Amino acid sequence: MELDVTLDFEDYFPSMMERLGAEGFIGELCNGFQLLMDGERGLITFESLKKNSVILGLNDMGDDEIVCMLSEGDLDGDGALNQVEFCILMFRLSPGLMVDNNINSSRQWMEEYI
Numbered sequence: 555m556e557l558d559v560t561l562d563f564e565d566y567f568p569s570m571m572e573r574l575g576a577e578g579f580i581g582e583l584c585n586g587f588q589l590l591m592d593g594e595r596g597l598i599t600f601e602s603l604k605k606n607s608v609i610l611g612l613n614d615m616g617d618d619e620i621v622c623m624l625s626e627g628d629l630d631g632d633g634a635l636n637q638v639e640f641c642i643l644m645f646r647l648s649p650g651l652m653v654d655n656n657i658n659s660s661r662q663w664m665e666e667y668i
């Protein structure tokens with residue numbers, strides 16, 4: 555039995571998108587954001603990601619990867635991820651999704667649903 559629960563972004567998201575539709579899929583991403591965020595700030599921070607990543611089976615994430623993910627996803631430079639930044643990052647991690655891989659066009663696309 556395969557016990558590796560690490561999400562395979564490339565395979566997992568396109569099939570979810572197909573099953574749930576764009577709106578349902580964004581809803582799922584927002585649920586993921588809620589799980590990972592710092593409840594007081596309403597943002598994903600290094601600390602909240604480190605603490606909550608276990609919930610999503612991302613417990614193998616090292617500090618380096620967390621820092622990398624935050625700096626990759628942080629578009630407004632406040633050092634944390636808000637909901638839109640998180641969803642855009644998830645999209646960019648999934649080249650299989652049928653969305654233009656450009657930050658600005660995925661942001662526009664995303665903002666229609668959030």
Ligand SMILES: [Ca+2]
Binds near residue numbers: 630631632634
């Ligand atoms: Ca930010």
